[in-house]
Structures are given as C-alpha cells and as structure tokens.
Amino acid sequence: MMEIQIGLKPLSTNPQTNLEQILRFDRTSNATALILGTLLKENVDNNYWEALGYESFSDFIAQSGFSFTKRTAYNYIDLYGMYIKWKINYEEFISVPYSKMLKIKDVIDEDNLKEWLAKAKVLSRTDLMLEIGEAGYKGEVFKPMPKVYLCRDCNLWVVICDVKDLCSCGKGLTGDVNGSKVQ
Numbered sequence: 001m002m003e004i005q006i007g008l009k010p011l012s013t014n015p016q017t018n019l020e021q022i023l024r025f026d027r028t029s030n031a032t033a034l035i036l037g038t039l040l041k042e043n044v045d046n047n048y049w050e051a052l053g054y055e056s057f058s059d060f061i062a063q064s065g066f067s068f069t070k071r072t073a074y075n076y077i078d079l080y081g082m083y084i085k086w087k088i089n090y091e092e093f094i095s096v097p098y099s100k101m102l103k104i105k106d107v108i109d110e111d112n113l114k115e116w117l118a119k120a121k122v123l124s125r126t127d128l129m130l131e132i133g134e135a136g137y138k139g140e141v142f143k144p145m146p147k148v149y150l151c152r153d154c155n156l157w158v159v160i161c162d163v164k165d166l167c168s169c170g171k172g173l174t175g176d177v178n179g180s181k182v183q
Contacts, residue, residue: 027094027095030093033075033079034098036068036076038080040076075098078105079098082101082105082108088117096120099125100121100123100125103120103128103132104116104132107132147159148160
C-alpha cells in the first residue's frame with residue numbers, strides 16, 4: 001500500500017500533474033472495487049464468513065468493521081460478475097467508473113457491450129441514465145429519475161417530469177399534486 005503524506009506538501013504542482021494524479025487515483029478506486037468484489041465473491045462462494053464464526057454473510061459485512069455497507073458489498077460482487085461474464089479487458093474495465101458500470105449492467109449484452117462501455121466512459125451519470133432510459137431495461141419498465149431542484153424565487157421544489165409520472169394516489173405525498181408542485 002502506498003503511503004502519501006497529506007497536508008505536508010502539495011501532491012501536485014501544476015494543473016497537468018493535478019489532473020494526472022486525480023485520474024490515477026480514480027482508476028485505483030475502480031481497481032479496488034473490482035478486487036473487493038473478487039474477494040467478497042470468494043468469501044460467499046466458499047462460506048469463509050461461516051468459518052470465521054459469523055451467522056451469515058450479512059453479519060460478516062456488518063460486524064467486521066468494513067467501511068462499506070452490505071449493499072455496497074453486493075455492488076462490488078456484481079462488478080466482479082460483470083468482469084467475468086463479459087470478459088472485459090482489465091484496463092478498459094477500470095477506466096470506467098464503477099458506479100457507471102453498475103448502471104449499465106442491466107442493458108448490456110454481447111452485441112452492445114462495447115457501445116455501452118464507450119458511453120459509460122464519456123457520458124455524465126445523468127446523461128448515461130437518460131441513454132439507459134431510452135434503451136430500456138431488458139423486459140422491465142424503466143423511468144429515469146426526474147430532475148428536482150429548488151426554485152430560487154419561491155423556495156419550493158420543482159420536479160421536471162411528465163405530469164402522468166407524478167403520484168396522485170395520496171399514499172406517497174401529503175397534500176394535493178398539481179403539475180410539478182405539491183400544495
């Protein structure tokens with residue numbers, strides 16, 4: 001493990017080295033996620049958690065002092081599964097942020113794998129989700145998350161979506177729904 005002395009001296013001295021360092025550590029976090037996925041999958045497959053005295057894999061994750069949650073552990077395992085299933089080149093795999101890899105996992109297949117990897121590499125998360133929404137999940141209805149922001153004038157929430165996509169049953173909201181406003 002590399003040791004860096006944070007705060008004692010600058011980690012970069014100019015814009016280019018700063019960018020290079022950020023990219024280097026970003027790739028390292030993607031590689032770390034893949035390695036953790038591999039180790040966690042081995043733990044599940046071999047019941048290592050049981051041999052360590054835990055009642056379940058969930059207990060193992062919750063009680064071992066990890067910095068990640070059970071959900072994140074399963075996300076790491078999903079990353080490993082994608083890597084193995086699709087035989088993606090390691091360097092290409094870690095060049096795509098792992099959060100984006102998880103976003104595309106339900107839309108990729110043999111025919112569109114390269115296309116989705118390229119999109120995940122260059123599109124913002126929001127644009128990627130819009131692309132996924134247009135492509136649609138396999139056999140499932142998918143609606144991308146609507147954009148929500150606070151109006152500067154009235155300090156109320158604005159939701160940008162089709163009115164038909166807003167809840168009006170009364171179970172999810174208190175108040176009446178009128179367009180994108182909750183009154």
